[in-house]
Amino acid sequence: MNLAVFASGNGSNFSAIVKEIKQGKIKVKLLILVCDKPEAFVVKRALRHKIKVVLARREDFRSKTDFEAAIIQRLKTYKIDLIVLAGFMRLLSPTFVKQYRNRIMNIHPSLLPAFKGAHAIKDVFDNKAGSTGVTVHFVDEKVDHGPVILQGKIEIRSNDTLVGLGKRIHALEHKLYPQAIKLFVSGRIGAKAP
Numbered sequence: 001m002n003l004a005v006f007a008s009g010n011g012s013n014f015s016a017i018v019k020e021i022k023q024g025k026i027k028v029k030l031l032i033l034v035c036d037k038p039e040a041f042v043v044k045r046a047l048r049h050k051i052k053v054v055l056a057r058r059e060d061f062r063s064k065t066d067f068e069a070a071i072i073q074r075l076k077t078y079k080i081d082l083i084v085l086a087g088f089m090r091l092l093s094p095t096f097v098k099q100y101r102n103r104i105m106n107i108h109p110s111l112l113p114a115f116k117g118a119h120a121i122k123d124v125f126d127n128k129a130g131s132t133g134v135t136v137h138f139v140d141e142k143v144d145h146g147p148v149i150l151q152g153k154i155e156i157r158s159n160d161t162l163v164g165l166g167k168r169i170h171a172l173e174h175k176l177y178p179q180a181i182k183l184f185v186s187g188r189i190g191a192k193a194p
């Protein structure tokens with residue numbers, strides 16, 4: 001089974017996934033990192049692990065359709081079965097989602113449907129919510145939406161700081177995302193390649 005990770009930023013989830021694959025805990029080949037930001041730290045992480053980086057900058061294409069078509073072409077070349085979005089800061093079009101229905105996962109730092117959006121951890125913290133968590137879900141046509149695969153809960157402490165809460169959320173992400181990928185690999189969830 002072949003995996004592609006899509007990321008735009010730091011890549012701590014990418015590294016957590018790589019670690020479990022290298023330890024033989026997930027029977028999957030991580031063939032490519034797809035990244036839209038050449039300067040992102042995740043690119044360095046991938047190169048360090050000798051994982052091929054497919055750079056696709058939206059600015060280099062006339063339209064979103066062309067941008068996605070170029071990515072899909074690479075996914076086909078590598079016969080990718082599962083796409084894992086790990087901090088990929090672009091919305092995939094309905095056409096893209098349709099081609100990989102139930103074969104694209106996303107991780108989000110809240111208990112969806114609560115606190116969608118790009119600043120979920122800060123929003124949770126600012127709203128003084130009593131608890132929060134992490135959601136791994138299949139991607140559908142709506143933002144931060146789609147069938148939930150796994151969720152983990154985190155209690156917010158009265159003396160929590162935004163940084164401290166963020167660290168605990170990321171630590172939980174690094175456990176849940178590999179687990180979700182294992183579920184897919186075992187065939188218990190998701191769709192098979194057509």
Ligand code: GRF
Nearest residue numbers: 010011012013087107108109
């Ligand atoms: C994570 O918090 C994830 O939930 C969100 O983007 C962040 C990516 O972090 N979708 P990293 O780049 O994996 O460190």
